[in-house]
Amino acid sequence: MRNPFLDFRSLPYEKKEIPLDRIVRAKQEIMDSILEGYLHLVEEEVKDLVWLVEHSHVVRTYSAAVNRIRELHYDQDDIEEFCAELDSAKKIPYMISGPAGIYLSALINHAPEDRIVLRPKDFDRTFHFMGYRLPESKTLILQGNVGDFVGAGLSGGSLVVEGSVGNWCGAGMMNGEILVTGYAGQKTGEWMRGGEIHVDGSIGSLGRSRFGGKIYQRGKLVIPQELDDQY
């Protein structure tokens, strides 16, 4: 066949690239990897769209998540954007809150930044397990209301929630600090082993099985001071 493009032979092929092209391309690659990691995690850990909240399950899911993100190079902005993707359901047909929150936590815990700010108030969906196993030297600030198991397994980090939290806040936390400016739900501090939870608003109920740590309400220490009869 004759070459129908001969007229353009002398045109130098030049693609004028501006930094925006590189930024968007790099970001897209990272997002694709993060998304892929999440979808694989869901495939492995979630059977028939059901994910049970059991300790062993949670631990296993977190390990799997960490494995998935280990080789990735991302930053806080990528994490924010991933939250937006989870919320919008355009690329993610279904969001299973538990694994999503654990995956997010894995991303947060291994991000290069020490201080991460996310805005759950911008999202329609509720994220659970935010701040799971947040390590020492990390600060996570959540602007807006979040779901259950916030700060579960906290491992020395500092978690600030500028809003309210659901149930099982600080469940099984080892060390570190949780500050909630709104209210907390039921079983706050369940299985807590150390660290501190500060709630400025009301607390639905305290966890009955606690092994250490302190809980403050409106600046006043309520645990280890027993006030079970009030709840």
Place this chain on the structure above:
Amino acid sequence: MNTEANGSLREKVRDIYRYIQENLYLNRPDMEMRGEPFNAALLMSLLTGLNQGKELIIGEPGLGKTTSAEHICALLYRIPLGTIWGSEVPGHPEQTEEKIIGRPDLGKLNQGEEVVVWSHFTLLPVKIVDEINRLPETKQSMILDGVDRGNWEYLNDAIINREYCLFATANYQDRGTNTIIAPLIDRFDVMVESKHPGPNLAYLIGAEGTNGAALRHEELEAEFQRTLGERTPYAVRMERVEEICDRFGKALAKNTGIPTLSQEERQTIRSQKEELPLELDFNAFLRFVLAELSFCCRYGQKRSHEGCEEGCHFTEYLCNTIRNCVSNRLPISARNFAQTLAWLLGDEQVGLEHLKAVLPFTLAHRIQWKEEIVAQREKEARSDPLEIYMAKQAVRDMHRRYMEQGSQVKNALAVACRIMDGESMEPIQGDHPLYWEIRKDLGEEVFKE
């Protein structure tokens, strides 16, 4: 290229245009090229005459469709009006091959010899068919071959016109009209409307009349009549005709100062315009247009009897609004007319603005729009007939798309060239049908759901 000769020839053609515009075909300018106003119908007719093209002129009765064509032919080809009138083919259902093309020499026929007496229509380089849509379809087919190649056959004889242009007029659809058959309409290079000039110019026409009498010459017309009726070989006759044309031209120049073009000048213009190079944007945009008018993601190409699927990805492009596939005559017409326009404007290259100016007129009669698209546009305010209006809108839309991504398109074509030359590169991807077509040319199987 001899720019000096180029310049004076160009001036002469512009003088012809100006003379007709001011004396013979009074009408408003309705298009602009680089700040210079033109009347589209007259300009396209001029380009048709220079180009050996074929033009379809539509319009309401009495608005100068035939007259404008006659005047252009008279001045560009140096043929007096009377001779042109005598060669015109009127469209009516009872037209016969004998009236259009030629008849047997009755005297010779009675002696058992077949000698063809060719009609003036076939002999003369200027051909005007009046109200072509009143011809039945079979007669339209008859003209097809002659119109397309200048090749006329009758009995066992044939003549081939060395130089010719065709003007056909058509009224809007009424009781007595047929449709112009698709193969014939596709052969027209351009379609224009001869508009009403407005009440003020119309008054002038009524009060003063137009000075067509200046383009008559009884003596020479008689000589034309004699020469065309001679029973000599076609080539010999045409040489004689050319001599009479020259005499008519000189007579006009001497008596009235009206400019005309000789055969040599017309040939010079054609070769000069052929030499004008085409800019890359012209090249790329024309490919861009052809892609939108022929592409179908599902069926490989557009076909009149195959409809678009709902939910096709390419709904933003013209392929989704038309029913037929554009023919290969479109790029030929577009290139010819754009080049001639560029020559007329004195430009050294043929560019995007020349193409944009002529494209609607080359497209208007070649596109079959979907009914629902016509329904949407029918009632919009406009100053052109619907077909030309929609063609102008289509060109405008495609141009806007091209302006946005012109450099990517050219890059894609450049990369494709390299790939064809053997370089190992990936073709540039894009949403526009042209990118898909480039990949097809490079041998890729492309199918998009």
Place this chain on the structure above:
Amino acid sequence: MTKLDDILLEIWPRVKRKHLFPELPDPVGAEGEERVGLDIKGKRISISREFVAEMSQAIEQGDVVEGLLDHAISHYLCCPWDFSTHLKLYAEAKEILRDKEMAQRATDYFMDVVADTHCVSQKETPLPQIYRNFKGGIVDEAIHALYQRIWGIDLGATGHEDISRKLSRLPYLDRTRWRESMRRFAKVIKALFEIEEKQGGSGEPSPMGDHGLEQYSPQEIEQGLKELALDAATPSEFRDIVRDFEDEILEASQSRDQGMGLGPGRSLDADLLYYMKLAENYLLPIRRMPTEKSGSLYPHQHIPWEVGKPYQDIDPWTSFGKIMPGITQTWRRREGEIFGREEGIPDCIVIIDSSGSMTDPRQRLSYAVLGAACACDAYLRNEAEVAVYNFSDARSGGQKVLPYSRYRKQIYRTICHYFGGGTRLLVENIEALQTEKAPDIFLITDMQITNLEVLVEYFNTCKNRVTAVHIGDNKHVETFRHSVAMRKNIEIYGVAKKEDIPRIVLGKVQDYLYKKVGP
């Protein structure tokens, strides 16, 4: 002519060629504000003399003018491209910011970023120089920082690292993701607006002016509203956006009185406009003049005679008195075609149920109203008249009757009216609308009519062609079907989703209007 005019004359052809000849009128120099360099009205670009004079203290005058022209053309070429895109972007911004002015500013900034980035990425332009030398408010500073980051050109911008970093991640040049990008842009820039407000209001206006609707032609506005109606999930979504631009839309469409809901001195009825524009997306072609065969044969054309063909139609004149193949011509006869008896398109009575069981058209998309609107549109475009009987509990006054009219606004207003009460119609009102020519009847209801049997009895006796469209399915629909089963002039259709409306309604109307009229 002033110097600016000279510069424009010199530069404009070059800039036009650079951008591949956009169809824009020649720009003009105008008296404007010092701080605003550019104004676009009806696609005419106006360059402020004062702005150019001020800027040319730091940059070449020609460069200022060229940069402004590049920016203006990029808006035309790239973003927002058309009114519909502008509205969609605004809708996204409004959803995040909730405030009209903030949303407009955010949209303006977003469009500027897209247009400027497109220009810088595609062409050689002095636009960055303008930004380098222009000092604006806090938002402008952040935008300049963004430009610095995404263009890789030093604009002397400092600070706003965080915001510019977040904003730099948006794919501005990907048109398919503009809406999503607009949302993210608005989220990020909201913080800046809040800071600005705390500091005492918005700063200097952008040198590129603001982007009102005056740059769009009335046709573009009409087209944009049509697309927005198709895009909007509910009438309220459409209404929220359109109301924000009410003044501009009314001003732009002053000359187009047939644009329903629009016109001088009238406020915009956004809900009527929504259904009108939505129905315009589904259009029937105009009926052509019908022709029919006359029944008589007439000589039509000559064809060559062949041995074996009959002799009686030979034309001796064209055959030159010879009977021989190749010479002799014979007539082919054809049945003449004459214009058929034009009965005219019948008028139409639209009967629409607006009882409590039907959807309130102002709250959510009402299939009934949309179907009625499509049918009305089809009849009106074919030069017929439409009467409307809108009923709910007719005995208690819950009904509206509009006699035959071609005035769209009245028709749509009557169709869109929602009573929300009981469901009982008065057949006498339908009878009162009957004419000699037996108009078509379009009934749209969910069939949960208290006196359905009265309606059935009426339909069983009337001679009109009836199309009954029922929304959803229930036992009353079955009853109705069964009761009118024997009648050939009644057709019943069910609508389950929006896409059924044009297919069913227009399909049936098309059958009516394009078949031969008559018994």
